[in-house]
Amino acid sequence: MRKQSAFSLITITAAACLVLLTGSEPARAQDSVDAPEDGTEIPFALPQAGPFTPAEISIDNNKAISDWFRSAHADAAAEAFxxxxxxxxxxxxxxxCHSGEGFRDFHGLxxxxxxxxxxxxEPGGVVDCGTCHHSGLAEIETVTFPSGLNHPVTGVEASCMTCHQGRTAGTDVMAAIADKPLDTTDPSLRFINPHYATAAATWLGGYGGAGYQYEGQDYSGRFFHARPVSTCNSCHEPHTLEVAFEPCLTCHQADSPEAIRIARQSYDGSGNTSVGIRSDIAANAARLMDLIEAYTAEVAGVPVVYDGGRYPYFFTDANGDGRADMTDGKPVAYDAWTPRSLRTxxxxxxxxxxxxxxxxxxxxALELLYDSIEDLNTAMGGEALDILR
Incomplete structure (x- = not known):
């Protein structure tokens, strides 16, 4: 043991003397040195990362980014993108609306x-941070809807109103069926698709003009909810997109948003006012679809079938088996529209x-459904309606 210690001491002393005599320093891995002429790469030793691990480093807005990353707005693999x-x-x-880059391009940002x-x-982009957080949004004062309406907006509201307004308006339907016999099929007519996730169009109601609005009827305008729940972001968490239900409980006694009822009367004829108003809307929508199917079969003479998973959604069902007719492996788009069936x-x-x-x-929503149901019911000579407008 003593021999080993003595040997180590002699070795260290000799090394120190050598350094003093030559005036050199020990070589460090990070020092810049000339590469060998034969092209051999010189390995470098990486220093330790420091006293922190990546998980311990604080990142501004980390929760917001994580919430957004898990939302539909960031789902880069979705069909929407x-x-x-x-x-x-x-x-x-x-x-x-299907790319943050496209949104900024459209608004000149x-x-x-x-x-x-x-x-x-190019495809692959999503509704990214810049879609809703770009400083230029403050300069956008109005958003134009398909009806031609220029609706005033403030800040991030421009993003919501731009991309949830739909692609068409009732005026598009009016133009397509103008001066045509209501119950005569016309091969030039094609289904007019309002698109999907049309929350802004619904919210503005008759003022926005998204629906086909029947002459002589009045329609509810923008839906004003009690403050502070009066904007998109006051209901929806802007990053997760989830609905904040707790504020609803201040005024509504319900177990979920779907269970909230805003009226004491039944609109679907069931007389059941213990369920949410969503139930009345769904029931009347189902009733309208039943009438559309009956009308196309009995009046137009060509049954129609709806498939929400394939564009243009309405297909020919000539044999009435409840399935779309196929040609060359593809469903046959419905082409026996009448002005009445198209608008409903x-x-x-x-x-x-x-x-x-x-x-x-x-x-x-209830007004559009009622008027459309009444339209078809009258054409088919149905009995008086037992639902409310």
Missing amino acids: RHWDEDEEIRPACAT DGTQAGMVDGPI AYNWKLVTADPGNFAHNPPY
Whole structure:
């Protein structure tokens, strides 16, 4: 043991003398040195990361980012963001809301002309942070709806109103069926699709003009909820997109948003007022679809079937077996529309395209459904309706 210690002491002393004599320093792995002429790479030793692990490092807005990452807005694999993969470019009309880059392009937040997508916009983007947090949103004063309405907005409201307004308005249906016999099939007519997740269109009601609004009828306008629950973000957590139900309990005694009822009368003829108003809307929507199917079979002479998973959603069912007719392996799009069936099917799709219609504007949804039901019921000589408008 003593021999080993003595040997170590001699070795250390000799090394120290060598350093003093040569004036050199011990080589460090991080020192810059010339690479050997033969091209051999010199390995470098990495220093320790420090006293912290990545999980311990505080990140600003970490929770908000995590919540957003798990939401539908960030689901980069969803059909809403991958639909154009084969085309390798998102159509300009779609890019505004199916890509954060497209949204900024449309509103001129990227320095381009506002009101159009200059593109090209490649698929793969999502509703990213810049869609709702861009400083330029403060400069957007109005958002134009398909009806032509210029609705005033403030800040992030511009994002919600732009992308949840739908793609069409009742005026589009009016233009398509103008001066045509109501109950005569017309092969030039095609289903007019209001799109989906049309919360903003529902919310503005008759003021926004999203639905086909019958002449001589009055329609509820924008649905004003009691403050402070009066904006998109006051109901929906902006990153998770989930509904904050607890504030509802201040005024509503219910177990869920779907169970909230805003009226003491029954609109669907059931007389049941113990369920949420959502139940009345769903029942009347189902009744309208039954009438559309009956009308197309009995009046138009060509039955229709609905398939929400395939565009354009309404297909021919000539043999009445409840399934779409197929040609070359593809379903046959319905082409026996009459002006009456087209406008009622449009209203049905608009109402059902917004799963939150019972909260966004239940009066408007019920009015569109009632008028459409009455329209078909009258054409088919049905009995007096037992539902309310």
